[in-house]
Amino acid sequence: xxxAQRPGGVGSTDIGTGRAEAxxxxxxxxxxxxxxxxxxxxxxxxAIENIxxxxxxxxxxxxxxxxxxxKSTFMxxxxxxxxxxxxxxxxxxxxxxxxxxxxxMAFQAPTLLPWRTTIDNVLLPLEIVEPYRSQFRxxxxxxxxxxxxxxxxxxxxxxxxxxxxxxxGGMQQRASICRAxxxxxxxxxxxxxxxxxxxxxxxELWNVLxxxxxxxxxxxxxxxxxxxxxxxxxxTIYVMSRRPxxxxxxxxxxxxxxxxxxxxxxxxxxxxxxxxxxxxxxxRKH
Amino acid sequence: xxxxxxxxxxxxxxxxxxxxxIWEIVCRALxxxxxxxxxxxxxxxxxxxxxxxxxxxxxxxFWTTMVGFAIAIAVGVLLGFLIGSSRMAYAAVYPLMxxxxxxxxxxxVPILVVWxxxxxxxxxxxxxxxxxxxxxxNIATGLATLEPELEDVLRVLxxxxxxxxxxxxLPRSLPYFxxxxxxxxxxxxxxTTVSEMTASxxxxxxxxxxxxxxxxMPLAFAGLVVIAAMxxxxxxxxxxxxxxxxxWAHRGA
Numbered sequence: 001x002x003x004a005q006r007p008g009g010v011g012s013t014d015i016g017t018g019r020a021e022a023x024x025x026x027x028x029x030x031x032x033x034x035x036x037x038x039x040x041x042x043x044x045x046x047a048i049e050n051i052x053x054x055x056x057x058x059x060x061x062x063x064x065x066x067x068x069x070x071k072s073t074f075m076x077x078x079x080x081x082x083x084x085x086x087x088x089x090x091x092x093x094x095x096x097x098x099x100x101x102x103x104x105m106a107f108q109a110p111t112l113l114p115w116r117t118t119i120d121n122v123l124l125p126l127e128i129v130e131p132y133r134s135q136f137r138x139x140x141x142x143x144x145x146x147x148x149x150x151x152x153x154x155x156x157x158x159x160x161x162x163x164x165x166x167x168x169g170g171m172q173q174r175a176s177i178c179r180a181x182x183x184x185x186x187x188x189x190x191x192x193x194x195x196x197x198x199x200x201x202x203x204e205l206w207n208v209l210x211x212x213x214x215x216x217x218x219x220x221x222x223x224x225x226x227x228x229x230x231x232x233x234x235x236t237i238y239v240m241s242r243r244p245x246x247x248x249x250x251x252x253x254x255x256x257x258x259x260x261x262x263x264x265x266x267x268x269x270x271x272x273x274x275x276x277x278x279x280x281x282x283x284r285k286h
Numbered sequence: 287x288x289x290x291x292x293x294x295x296x297x298x299x300x301x302x303x304x305x306x307x308i309w310e311i312v313c314r315a316l317x318x319x320x321x322x323x324x325x326x327x328x329x330x331x332x333x334x335x336x337x338x339x340x341x342x343x344x345x346x347x348f349w350t351t352m353v354g355f356a357i358a359i360a361v362g363v364l365l366g367f368l369i370g371s372s373r374m375a376y377a378a379v380y381p382l383m384x385x386x387x388x389x390x391x392x393x394x395v396p397i398l399v400v401w402x403x404x405x406x407x408x409x410x411x412x413x414x415x416x417x418x419x420x421x422x423x424n425i426a427t428g429l430a431t432l433e434p435e436l437e438d439v440l441r442v443l444x445x446x447x448x449x450x451x452x453x454x455x456l457p458r459s460l461p462y463f464x465x466x467x468x469x470x471x472x473x474x475x476x477x478t479t480v481s482e483m484t485a486s487x488x489x490x491x492x493x494x495x496x497x498x499x500x501x502x503m504p505l506a507f508a509g510l511v512v513i514a515a516m517x518x519x520x521x522x523x524x525x526x527x528x529x530x531x532x533x534w535a536h537r538g539a
Contacts, residue, residue: 079442099444111435114534115457127453128443165537183443 025054025090026187026219027078032087034073041085047073048245051087053238058217062230062237064276066284070245071223075191078221079103092186100187101129104180104218108192110172112164118175119160122147125183132183143182150178154208170201174208181212187219194229203261206232214258227273227280231255232264239276241283249279324504329511332504340493340505344512347478347490350406351516354413355474362418362470363463366425370459371451376430383419391416392480399485408485413477417470424466428459461535464528471520475513 032051035041048070055061063071076082077089080099089096091103104125112121126132126143136143148160154174156167164172173193180188190209194202210233213220224230230237231253239249253272255263263269306326312318313325320328333340365383369376391412398408432455440450482491490509497506529536 080444081438081441099442101444103442105442107435107438109435111439113436113439113454113457115460115532124439124453125443128440128445128449163534165534179439 026057026059026092027053027055027221028088028090029053029077030088030090032077032084032089034070034077034082035085046085046244048077048240050246053247055219055221055236058219060213060220060222060233060235062222062224062234063240064224064227064230064237064280065240065245066242066280067225069240069242069283071240072191073245074240075105075189075221075223078189079105101183102186103189104183104185104187105189105191106173106176106180106193108195110164110169110176112172112175112179114164117161117163118156118167119144119147119151121164121175122151122178122182124179129183147178147182150182151175153212154178170197170205173197173205177205177209177212181216181218184216185218187221188213190220190222190224192224193222195225202226202229207261209233210259227276228264228269231269231272231276232259232261237276239279239283248283251276321501321503324507328504329507332502332508333511336505336508340508340512343488343490343493343509344516346406346488347409347475347482347513348516350409350489351413351474351478354410354477355417355471357410357414358418358470358474359421359467361414362421362466363425365418366422367429367451367456369422370426370429371447371455376426380426383422387419391477392484395481395485398481404485404487406486409478409481409489409491412481413474416477417474420466420469420473421463424462425459428462429455432458461528461532464524464532467524467528468521471524472517475517479513 029051032048033046034048035046040046051074053061063074065071073082077084077096078091080096080103083097091100112118113124116124123143127136132139132143148157151157151160151174154177156171156174156178159167159171159175164175167175173196177190177193180190194205197205206229209220213233220233222230222233234253237251237253238247239251240246241248251272255268255272310326313323318325324332365379369379394415395408395412398411402408402411429451432450436454436458437450440454445453478489479491479494482489483495484491486492490513493509494506497503497509
């Protein structure tokens with residue numbers, strides 16, 4: 001099943017349906033290694049090693065793994081907040097040199113700015129990212145409409161003028177996702193976005209995310225420790241090993257779409273989750 | 287006891303009245319001499335008798351303090367921004383500033399007189415020198431302690447450092463700023479008064495010295511009361527502005 005951690009060995013094993021790789025990948029990680037500093041690199045202490053990962057346009061991928069395996073490091077590389085020590089990263093064909101404006105990101109904590117209303121929080125990326133930034137004043141009404149529609153889609157219609165502390169955790173997280181999508185990014189990065197929510201709110205937000213993605217078909221990279229979440233939402237799941245993080249397995253999720261919460265209680269779903277769980281369990285034992 | 291807002295607002299007034307009553311009673315009961323410790327009734331009598339004179343001096347103290355304070359805000363915010371946004375500046379400037387701030391500004395007054403002559407100049411500058419430090423420190427702290435999570439939200443979008451400082455850092459530091467204003471205004475009045483006591487022919491500081499030398503203690507105390515009233519009025523003003531601009535930070539209250 002999972003690849004043993006041979007030094008310098010191949011980083012991933014395909015145990016899925018063996019599909020041919022798409023010609024042009026949207027996200028392209030090639031032989032990527034990251035050490036947090038030069039001394040660590042000299043000591044061969046890498047945070048993540050030999051990551052090879054290609055996604056198709058509009059694909060929804062999930063990355064699962066034990067704590068501390070380097071999932072957040074992976075995120076930093078994908079967003080351009082960190083440069084790889086070795087290897088290349090390309091997103092939408094161009095090399096990643098710094099933070100990209102075609103990317104939206106949501107974190108585990110909603111981190112909405114408390115002095116701004118919900119709608120002003122959602123509009124924040126448009127004040128930063130070109131070309132919206134220079135047109136912000138002239139097109140403000142149009143942008144506000146867009147934000148309102150987005151908020152309504154996730155169920156926050158009517159809450160535009162509330163402050164973040166007046167919203168519950170789940171509502172703040174929904175607003176955070178709207179903020180990540182307002183500038184129409186081609187890729188959405190989610191770093192354990194639903195980890196702090198209760199089970200019911202979480203399932204609700206899975207569907208919110210599923211519906212948004214179905215509508216707009218941006219790429220999604222979802223980092224999560226919840227295997228059911230990964231299996232419910234993703235097209236492909238990558239399993240990372242413990243530190244130094246390597247991709248030890250790649251599993252295509254062949255459950256048919258559109259997916260309802262009911263399939264999470266079906267046998268194929270449960271089998272898949274069990275399979276992933278055993279892999280991670282095996283990793284944790286070492 | 288119900289903590290309604292009316293009770294909270296009346297509390298300082300009631301306390302003040304209680305203190306004044308006790309003060310008056312103690313003075314009369316122990317027959318304290320007016321030269322040593324005037325009773326509130328004597329002070330109020332002086333206030334009324336010398337109202338015009340006091341008003342002139344109070345106005346002088348007030349406007350010189352306001353000018354010095356305004357300069358302090360400008361310089362404090364600027365330096366605070368500089369120090370808080372650059373680790374190099376923080377490391378280089380902070381220790382020297384602390385050393386400077388430890389010097390008693392009263393000692394500066396003679397120097398300022400030599401440079402600027404007697405009168406409003408030294409008063410304004412002393413007020414400024416003594417009150418800009420808390421403002422600078424608070425702004426610098428607010429910026430330097432910006433949570434990385436808040437910063438990341440913008441950095442991920444490719445925001446420049448100035449974007450982060452202006453859109454997140456400064457608004458986040460506003461509560462600290464207002465806190466520093468409340469401290470700084472009291473220091474500013476101290477600065478002005480101290481300067482006027484040795485290097486001016488107008489202002490409450492001058493009034494204190496001249497009333498003291500004429501042994502008119504109730505008048506001197508009246509001068510002190512006027513300063514206290516001015517400082518308190520400014521404090522209430524800042525508290526009001528603070529409540530209306532940083533309501534988001536006080537939601538726990």
